[in-house]
Amino acid sequence: MEYTRLGRSGLSVSRLVLGTMNFGPETSEDDSHAIMDRAHGHGINFFDTADVYGGTKGRGVTEEIIGRWFATGGGRREKTVLATKAYLPMGDWPNESRLSALHIRRACDASLKRLRTDHIDLYQLHHVDRDTPWEEIWEALGILRQQGKVLYFGSSNFAGWHLAQAQEAARSRHFLGLVSEQSFYNLMTRWIELEVLPAARHYGVGVIPWSPLYGGVLGGVLRKQREGGASRGNSARSVDVLAKRGDAVEAYEKLCADIGEDPAHVALAWLLAQDGVTGPIIGPRTVDQLDGAQRALAITLDGGTLAKLDELFPPPAPNGAKPAPEAYAW
Template sequence: MEYTQLGRSGLSVSRLMLGTMNFGPEASEEDSRVIMDRAHDHGINFFDTANTYGRAVGPGFTEQIIGRWFALGGDRREKTVLATKLYGQMGEWPNEGRLSALNIRRAADASLRRLQTDYLDLYQMHHVDRNTPWDEIWEAFSVLRQQGKVLYFGSSNFAGWHVAQAQEAARARHFLGLVSEQSLYNLMSRWVELEVLPAARHYGMGVIPWSPLYGGLLGGVLRKQRDGAASRSTGERAAQLLEAHRDQIEAYEKLAADLGADPADVALAWLLHQDGVTAPIIGPRTIEQLDGALRAVELKLDADTLAKLDELFPAPGPHGSKPAPEAYAW
């Protein structure tokens, strides 16, 4: 496994991040434990979860699975850089979601209980809260850090200007601020290249792409259909997306075949080649999916292959791979 720093922080993390959203609803607790152990075997030390994950089974269920795994001992907690999130509604009453100082305090303590740990390595805002001022958010976060409950803070699903707002408010308080941003980013959805990636690089934040396979469409979906293998991309929306982009996906899977690589590995490797990307999130439901993802770290894409991928999946804006405002203005 390769490691890198998380943004400008001194924290060393693996180039792949284990996503746990499937733990509970899609993967049993027993299978989830096996996946987490195997992740450690592979050198993956960076785990991502959220207080809302596992909602279909019960509120906070995925965090509970991870907590019970930590409780097994064997330095599982000590070997893990643990990231979780808050924002989503965890109950029916007011102040059980979003980013008020009250919910930040309650949500952090609840996650710590479920995860059976006394601190979080990375605490991420799952979404921007337009109703809570940054002074309130950073004050509440600073208390958590002073108490030793949280070491680093990150954002998720922020626009570029939200990143700037957060960082300038932190700077005014002489606070470290955000060290990472978790965004939707993959070959088929490159919108973050306009403003989010440039903002993250400017502020020294690591970028953590979620849905790197775009819900499975970049994971060899056409090949799996031909082979009669079950595919995650079987929902109505996924089927519509596939039909809308069938020619594009066919050309992509042929390119991967010509490289002698799995399409999923190419998609992950492409992200690992992007400036500012720390670690794509992989969300395996099986050991086989986890083992397969490791190939992406070793897959090196040359300039010609990267150019072909840019042709197949153009960057947003009429002027190609440029940040805003050059992406759409002179």
């Protein structure tokens, strides 16, 4: 396993992040525990979850599954850099969502209880709250750190200017600020290259891409459909994407075949090659899927392959792979 620092912090994390969103709704508790054990076996120490995860099983279920795994001992908690999130509704009453000081306090305490731990290593703001001032948010987060309940803070789904807001507000309080940003980023969705990635690099914020396979579209969906599989390829998103960009996806799968690599592994390797990316979140539903994803760490994409990928999935700018404002100006 390869390790890197999380943003400008001194925290060492694996370059593949174990996503747990499937634990509960898609993957049984026993299988979830087996996946987490195997992740440690591969050297993956960075686990990501959220208070709201659980799907049809109920909000909080995923954290509870992880908590029961920690409770089995064997150094499982000590070996894990644990990341969770708060923002989305955990109930129907006022103050059971968003980023008020009240909700942050209650959400953190509830996550600690479900996770059966005394602290969270990385507490992430799951979304921007435009109605709560940063003074209130940082005061609430600062108290959590003073209490020893949280060590580091991150964001998710922030725009570049939101990162700037957060970091400048933290600077005014002499706080470390955010050390990570979790963004929707993959070959087919490259919008964050305009401003989020440059802002993150400027402020020393590590970027953690979610949905690196674009819901399975970049995981060899056409080949799997031909073989009679790819249930995720029949999702509404996949059907829509393939209708609009099926030629690019087909060419992508051919390119992967030409270099002798699985499309899912190439998509992960491409993200690992991007400047500022800490590591993509992989969300295996089985141990075999987790095992297979390790191949991405061994793939080095040469300049010619990277250029071909840019042709198939162009950067989101008429002036090529340039950040804002050059992307849309001179």
